[in-house]
Amino acid sequence: MKVQLSLYAKNLPKVTSLFQGAANPYAVVKTLSEDGKAVDVGKTEVVTKTLDPTWTTRFILEHDFETTLHVSVAVFHKDDKGEPKPMGSALIDVVTVADSKPFTVSKGMKGGGDLFVKVQKYEEKGTLHLQMKGTQLKSTEGLGLGILVKPDPYFELHRLTIDRKGWDLVHRSPPVRNTLDPVWAEAVIDLGTLCRGDMNLPLRIKVFDHEKNGKHVDMGEFQSSVNGLLASKNFSATQDINQADLASAFTLRIGKNKKEMGQVVVLRADLIGMETVARSQDPAPSEPPKQDPAPSEPPKQDPAPTIAAAPIVPEVAVAYTPPAPAPAPHSPQPPTAYYAPQPPAPHSPQPPTAYYAPQPTAAYSPQPTAAYYAPQPTTTYSPQPPAGPPSYTPPPSDGAPFVPPGVAAANAHQHYTPPPPPPTFEAYIEGGCLFNLAVAIDFSASNGDPRQMGNLHYASSWGDDKVSSLCFLFLSLKAR
Numbered sequence: 001m002k003v004q005l006s007l008y009a010k011n012l013p014k015v016t017s018l019f020q021g022a023a024n025p026y027a028v029v030k031t032l033s034e035d036g037k038a039v040d041v042g043k044t045e046v047v048t049k050t051l052d053p054t055w056t057t058r059f060i061l062e063h064d065f066e067t068t069l070h071v072s073v074a075v076f077h078k079d080d081k082g083e084p085k086p087m088g089s090a091l092i093d094v095v096t097v098a099d100s101k102p103f104t105v106s107k108g109m110k111g112g113g114d115l116f117v118k119v120q121k122y123e124e125k126g127t128l129h130l131q132m133k134g135t136q137l138k139s140t141e142g143l144g145l146g147i148l149v150k151p152d153p154y155f156e157l158h159r160l161t162i163d164r165k166g167w168d169l170v171h172r173s174p175p176v177r178n179t180l181d182p183v184w185a186e187a188v189i190d191l192g193t194l195c196r197g198d199m200n201l202p203l204r205i206k207v208f209d210h211e212k213n214g215k216h217v218d219m220g221e222f223q224s225s226v227n228g229l230l231a232s233k234n235f236s237a238t239q240d241i242n243q244a245d246l247a248s249a250f251t252l253r254i255g256k257n258k259k260e261m262g263q264v265v266v267l268r269a270d271l272i273g274m275e276t277v278a279r280s281q282d283p284a285p286s287e288p289p290k291q292d293p294a295p296s297e298p299p300k301q302d303p304a305p306t307i308a309a310a311p312i313v314p315e316v317a318v319a320y321t322p323p324a325p326a327p328a329p330h331s332p333q334p335p336t337a338y339y340a341p342q343p344p345a346p347h348s349p350q351p352p353t354a355y356y357a358p359q360p361t362a363a364y365s366p367q368p369t370a371a372y373y374a375p376q377p378t379t380t381y382s383p384q385p386p387a388g389p390p391s392y393t394p395p396p397s398d399g400a401p402f403v404p405p406g407v408a409a410a411n412a413h414q415h416y417t418p419p420p421p422p423p424t425f426e427a428y429i430e431g432g433c434l435f436n437l438a439v440a441i442d443f444s445a446s447n448g449d450p451r452q453m454g455n456l457h458y459a460s461s462w463g464d465d466k467v468s469s470l471c472f473l474f475l476s477l478k479a480r
Contacts, residue, residue, distance in 0.1 A: 004122035008054040013112035022049045023077040032070040049214025069094040125191035126273035137180045137262035151209035158204040175210035199226040220252030220261035229269045
């Protein structure tokens with residue numbers, strides 16, 4: 001199984017003098033076998049003027065994950081005037097990194113700084129040949145100097161991480177000096193490293209102005225994918241950009257306001273080696289089934305035996321024998337009778353069968369017609385006198401029952417009984433009832449002076465006041 005190893009570091013120790021500035025770090029990678037022997041794998045590119053390098057070089061390792069695999073990483077500073085200076089080293093267990101999430105392990109190095117190692121499964125997918133050109137880029141050299149000094153642009157290519165939370169640096173181009181219309185060198189990028197074989201994986205292209213002190217200036221970015229780069233390729237196959245080519249160009253933008261910083265045109269985007277990889281990954285064709293061998297020649301048969309010719313015998317004369325006498329003459333026999341025709345029987349005609357016997361028709365006798373209508377004699381009309389208003393009959397003086405006006409004469413014989421008068425309260429009391437009575441008399445001053453007539457508390461010795469009347473009423477009710 002193949003795995004891909006990538007590296008970056010942070011907070012490396014400063015090993016240069018004050019006048020040299022930051023270091024130019026690079027890493028050397030070796031594998032350690034089980035017997036302790038070191039095998040060189042390779043080294044990364046040099047990242048200038050930084051103590052937090054991110055290297056784009058990837059290392060492909062073969063490992064079956066059934067045994068341990070240790071990788072030794074040593075970081076050095078490249079000194080243009082002297083020997084490389086060590087900056088730190090670390091020993092990494094590849095299996096431990098591959099089992100972690102998201103496949104990245106950091107480890108402190110001897111000498112200072114932190115080393116970050118990422119291990120991922122690798123599959124060969126072919127390569128992308130990419131060449132781009134920037135056009136009408138905005139200068140980042142500041143006011144007044146932009147006319148005389150132009151930037152040194154370069155671009156970085158990043159891919160989306162597996163957990164889709166960040167970006168991995170995949171490729172960094174060399175800078176093009178002093179120009180606003182750079183034509184970057186053609187890059188050959190492994191597709192397994194660039195997009196893990198996913199042609200629609202988001203990619204981010206960032207453009208920077210290279211500075212000697214390592215503080216590179218951002219000039220904008222855009223996002224696309226491998227399929228997006230292929231679709232935006234300039235088919236004119238020339239570096240001269242016209243207005244039609246800008247229709248498919250990518251716009252560089254920077255900041256929260258998405259300020260435009262120029263455009264990038266894809267001059268070439270070709271996939272190489274994908275068909276070869278696909279063919280190599282196809283299973284080998286199975287051997288054709290063995291055919292039965294050609295039928296062998298039939299076995300040779302023994303030749304037929306040779307028959308010797310019979311000897312010639314000379315003819316011998318034979319004596320004549322007369323023929324036998326003829327048979328007796330033929331006497332024919334009468335033929336056998338197979339059919340004897342019979343004479344027809346005498347015909348006796350039969351009388352015809354009677355199928356219909358007509359019956360005599362019944363004589364018609366008419367019936368008398370039933371009487372449906374008998375005229376009735378007409379009733380003689382006798383006019384009646386008109387009805388007048390009802391007459392009032394006064395009640396008799398001898399005690400006869402009273403008939404109110406408007407009652408028909410037919411009901412005059414009925415005796416009229418007037419309704420009884422409604423009962424009085426006294427009659428209701430006389431019928432019998434039980435009272436639970438309590439009397440309370442309030443002689444407060446608010447109801448007036450009891451010595452004066454007209455108020456509720458007036459009391460008279462003659463018994464003509466309201467209080468006395470009420471008491472007498474209750475006493476009389478109780479007595480009854």
